[in-house]
Amino acid sequence: MGKFLKRTSVFTVAVAMAIGVAACGESDDEPGSGTGGTAQKGGTITLLDVPTNYEGTDPASIYYGHQIAGFRRLVYRSLVAYPISDDPVVSGTPVPDLATDTGTTPDGGKTWSFTLKDGIKWEDGSDIVCEDFQYGISRSFDENIVHGTGPGTTYISTLVGTEGYTGPFTSTPAQQKAFDEQAVTCDGKTVTYNFTEAFPDFPQSVASLFVTDPYKKSFDKGTKNLYTVFSSGPYKIEGNVFDAAKGATFVRNENYDPATDDPENLRQANPNVWRVELLQDQNPIFDRLIADSGDDKTALATANILSDKYSEIVGPVAERTTKVASPYTRFMQINNLRVTDQKVRLALTTAIDRAGGLKVLGGENYGSVSSTLVSASTPGYQPNPAFADIPESGDPAAAKALLAEAGKDGYPIKVSYGQSDVTDKLFALFKQNWEEAGFKVTLNAISPDANPGYYTQMSEKDKDTDVFYSGWASDWPSLLAVTPVILETENPGFNYGYYSNADVDKLFAEARTAIAAGDVDGMIEKAQQADALAGEDAAYIPFLQQSNYFLYGSKIGGFLPDVASSFYPDLGAMYVK
Amino acid sequence: MSVPESQLEFGDVAPTEVTETGDTVVGKSPMQLAMARFRADRKSMVALGIVVFYVLAGLAAPLMVKVGVIDPYGINLDLLDEISLPVGDWWGISGDHWLGVEPGVGRDVLSRLWYGITFSLAISFTAAVIAMVIGVVLGIIAGFSGGWVDAIIGRLIDLWLCFPQIIMLIALSTIVLAFLTEDLGIPPGNGAQAVFVIVVLALFGWMPTARLIRGQVLSIRETEFIAAARLFGASRRRMWFREVLPNLWAPILVNFTLMLPAFISAEAALSYLGVSIKAPTPTLGNLLKDSVKFAQADFLYFVAPAFLLAVIVVAFNLLGDGLRDALDPKSSR
Numbered sequence: 034m035g036k037f038l039k040r041t042s043v044f045t046v047a048v049a050m051a052i053g054v055a056a057c058g059e060s061d062d063e064p065g066s067g068t069g070g071t072a073q074k075g076g077t078i079t080l081l082d083v084p085t086n087y088e089g090t091d092p093a094s095i096y097y098g099h100q101i102a103g104f105r106r107l108v109y110r111s112l113v114a115y116p117i118s119d120d121p122v123v124s125g126t127p128v129p130d131l132a133t134d135t136g137t138t139p140d141g142g143k144t145w146s147f148t149l150k151d152g153i154k155w156e157d158g159s160d161i162v163c164e165d166f167q168y169g170i171s172r173s174f175d176e177n178i179v180h181g182t183g184p185g186t187t188y189i190s191t192l193v194g195t196e197g198y199t200g201p202f203t204s205t206p207a208q209q210k211a212f213d214e215q216a217v218t219c220d221g222k223t224v225t226y227n228f229t230e231a232f233p234d235f236p237q238s239v240a241s242l243f244v245t246d247p248y249k250k251s252f253d254k255g256t257k258n259l260y261t262v263f264s265s266g267p268y269k270i271e272g273n274v275f276d277a278a279k280g281a282t283f284v285r286n287e288n289y290d291p292a293t294d295d296p297e298n299l300r301q302a303n304p305n306v307w308r309v310e311l312l313q314d315q316n317p318i319f320d321r322l323i324a325d326s327g328d329d330k331t332a333l334a335t336a337n338i339l340s341d342k343y344s345e346i347v348g349p350v351a352e353r354t355t356k357v358a359s360p361y362t363r364f365m366q367i368n369n370l371r372v373t374d375q376k377v378r379l380a381l382t383t384a385i386d387r388a389g390g391l392k393v394l395g396g397e398n399y400g401s402v403s404s405t406l407v408s409a410s411t412p413g414y415q416p417n418p419a420f421a422d423i424p425e426s427g428d429p430a431a432a433k434a435l436l437a438e439a440g441k442d443g444y445p446i447k448v449s450y451g452q453s454d455v456t457d458k459l460f461a462l463f464k465q466n467w468e469e470a471g472f473k474v475t476l477n478a479i480s481p482d483a484n485p486g487y488y489t490q491m492s493e494k495d496k497d498t499d500v501f502y503s504g505w506a507s508d509w510p511s512l513l514a515v516t517p518v519i520l521e522t523e524n525p526g527f528n529y530g531y532y533s534n535a536d537v538d539k540l541f542a543e544a545r546t547a548i549a550a551g552d553v554d555g556m557i558e559k560a561q562q563a564d565a566l567a568g569e570d571a572a573y574i575p576f577l578q579q580s581n582y583f584l585y586g587s588k589i590g591g592f593l594p595d596v597a598s599s600f601y602p603d604l605g606a607m608y609v610k
Numbered sequence: 611m612s613v614p615e616s617q618l619e620f621g622d623v624a625p626t627e628v629t630e631t632g633d634t635v636v637g638k639s640p641m642q643l644a645m646a647r648f649r650a651d652r653k654s655m656v657a658l659g660i661v662v663f664y665v666l667a668g669l670a671a672p673l674m675v676k677v678g679v680i681d682p683y684g685i686n687l688d689l690l691d692e693i694s695l696p697v698g699d700w701w702g703i704s705g706d707h708w709l710g711v712e713p714g715v716g717r718d719v720l721s722r723l724w725y726g727i728t729f730s731l732a733i734s735f736t737a738a739v740i741a742m743v744i745g746v747v748l749g750i751i752a753g754f755s756g757g758w759v760d761a762i763i764g765r766l767i768d769l770w771l772c773f774p775q776i777i778m779l780i781a782l783s784t785i786v787l788a789f790l791t792e793d794l795g796i797p798p799g800n801g802a803q804a805v806f807v808i809v810v811l812a813l814f815g816w817m818p819t820a821r822l823i824r825g826q827v828l829s830i831r832e833t834e835f836i837a838a839a840r841l842f843g844a845s846r847r848r849m850w851f852r853e854v855l856p857n858l859w860a861p862i863l864v865n866f867t868l869m870l871p872a873f874i875s876a877e878a879a880l881s882y883l884g885v886s887i888k889a890p891t892p893t894l895g896n897l898l899k900d901s902v903k904f905a906q907a908d909f910l911y912f913v914a915p916a917f918l919l920a921v922i923v924v925a926f927n928l929l930g931d932g933l934r935d936a937l938d939p940k941s942s943r
Contacts, residue, residue: 392690455714
């Protein structure tokens with residue numbers, strides 16, 4: 034068990050799948066009950082976690098959402114960053130961090146330039162220079178350094194002159210020269226990124242991921258640096274080494290100058306010390322937080338409360354929890370190459386008891402029923418009009434009628450899902466729902482240690498599957514990081530249902546044009562239309578919106594999961610009460 | 611001559627003696643004597659009762675499912691609260707659900723346990739029969755033939771005993787399952803899983819039986835009736851299976867009764883590790899696995915499968931011990 038915290042993409046989803054039940058409910062309560070008090074300096078805050086949630090601390094290897102959120106506030110600064118705020122629009126809009134601006138593009142997103150601030154320093158006192166950015170992004174092309182957990186390198190694969198480029202260690206001098214002169218160029222304090230096609234969301238990807246982070250060349254020892262931290266932020270690890278089994282202690286970095294930062298919005302840096310304490314199992318983490326004694330009063334878990342602890346979250350313990358909508362949604366993708374009849378696809382959606390399914394997964398602590406694949410935390414979220422009228426507990430009679438209308442009663446479907454105790458129960462329910470509606474259902478539970486893995490099997494075009502369980506969270510809070518990834522014909526992302534509709538593709542193209550021109554509302558409108566159109570095609574089966582459900586010690590103040598932190602606890606404003 | 615009462619073993623019957631009144635005691639066959647000893651042992655009789663109860667329950671379950679008395683797959687979401695635990699203070703116990711309902715989807719716990727007994731017993735019984743056949747045949751051949759045949763089979767047993775069973779099972783599961791489904795055409799899923807577990811339990815369970823039988827055969831082959839059969843020119847196979855085998859029923863029965871509980875718990879362990887039959891089909895092992903997470907939240911659901919499993923294993927073991935005592939009173943305990 035245990036890996037969930039990644040921010041999206043294929044990897045993320047596979048991982049989230051593996052835990053099944055770890056999350057929970059609705060974002061109805063006001064987030065960050067601690068924000069009301071005044072932040073105090075000093076003290077120690079402990080983050081309790083398990084080693085599998087820290088597969089590396091080299092920025093190029095980090096892709097877990099909780100780790101990105103935390104390290105951005107403590108040690109790794111970048112050109113731009115998301116501010117601390119409970120307003121999703123504010124928190125989802127990058128502000129300058131190491132750069133003086135949020136990026137300028139003269140040509141609609143193909144070329145991006147940033148100018149660096151003065152006085153920005155590494156933890157050893159040396160200046161952070163443009164070449165550090167050039168070098169940092171270049172090492173993200175090295176498969177060994179990104180360490181398999183792959184922090185979304187697809188986003189930088191469209192840089193000019195990077196064909197066949199495999200990073201500074203293994204590339205030929207000619208390739209390296211091409212990279213330095215074409216892909217990312219330096220002119221004094223200005224760093225420029227050149228893409229082969231427009232990438233209007235680039236500043237957001239810089240703020241959201243670590244692939245574009247600067248890296249000091251003289252510190253680089255390649256893959257040996259997997260568990261090292263070379264800080265540019267307000268804290269550092271003494272000795273630079275993060276213990277993969279035990280964790281680390283972050284102390285103040287005296288070479289960090291708050292004047293070069295935006296402390297109020299990005300890094301309040303309240304406690305004197307942060308500790309990451311790794312335990313071998315998640316259970317004792319929550320036992321300790323529930324007990325709330327001694328040093329654990331200033332501790333928190335960045336992982337969701339385990340579902341088998343829900344019954345202990347009552348009374349005063351429940352007051353130390355926060356529940357918010359997470360960027361994750363769960364849905365089922367339909368193999369559009371095999372299930373070609375729109376009525377059959379709609380019947381699949383109409384038949385299932387989504388409210389019951391949510392209950393199986395842990396009820397309102399796990400999430401809420403959704404009628405789209407977009408997370409409620411994404412600006413521009415709207416329920417898909419095509420699915421909005423389907424009752425949450427399903428309508429097998431209507432589904433049966435649809436199936437009869439299509440003349441496909443007894444239609445055989447093969448349903449795949451990643452096997453776990455919880456998904457077994459979930460699909461026992463859905464199987465019953467579908468059979469009530471007249472489908473003939475075969476379940477295909479894929480073992481967590483199957484080789485190739487679940488999502489690799491599902492990515493095959495000729496897979497023997499009609500419907501499969503799936504999930505997604507966007508890498509940054511934008512509709513364009515969700516719907517096209519799953520519904521666009523030619524998308525390197527997650528369209529494993531092989532849905533294809535020229536009109537939908539056209540709307541996505543228009544949405545990109547709009548955002549390149551700075552028209553956020555236009556982009557949102559087009560992307561919403563695309564989702565609605567795909568809904569009319571019944572291209573996928575919506576299921577639920579996941580929640581993040583956190584528990585923290587009684588002396589933690591400023592607990593706020595916001596857009597900036599992908600709805601993991603934002604460490605930027607946290608303090609010891 | 612009579613034996614002093616104090617020297618009689620418990621359950622032993624004194625040799626026939628002439629009573630003072632002069633009446634002779636009616637002679638009893640060894641079988642009758644064994645039965646008498648067994649009946650006199652109360653704990654064995656209780657164990658037998660429990661075992662018979664389990665076996666009848668196991669046999670009846672598929673019928674009960676068919677006529678709808680029990681429903682191991684029926685989903686009752688309305689009996690669960692918002693965090694998907696059974697509603698109420700008593701783990702969801704009601705007139706319809708005597709042991710409450712399962713957290714998650716609200717399937718009836720009693721039905722699942724009952725049906726789970728069927729699968730657990732069927733798998734371990736089949737595996738034990740196969741292991742028994744292998745063990746007895748190899749034991750007779752080794753014991754009767756002696757010489758190099760005995761040596762080879764003996765070393766084979768030693769070698770086989772060296773394999774760490776559980777680890778081999780888990781390690782082999784992918785390969786063997788692929789072989790079963792792709793080469794033998796067994797449909798993938800629980801059918802193949804069941805065959806796999808049966809085959810592997812049997813393949814790693816026959817050695818103690820073979821050793822025991824070999825020992826027994828060593829003494830039987832020196833008896834007069836074997837010598838007589840040999841004189842009459844009986845074939846080797848006739849001597850193995852017509853002359854020797856009928857004299858082995860006692861150790862076979864005892865050994866089988868003791869092997870079964872070992873296989874039942876092994877199957878449960880494998881289910882727990884996810885190698886055996888998988889949910890939604892219930893076995894005692896996979897029910898236990900699912901219930902462990904709810905040890906605190908839904909105590910009854912956690913305790914019930916563990917209790918049933920413990921009872922059946924203890925009952926079979928007591929029955930096996932009782933049978934051994936009854937059939938072979940001279941053996942040391």
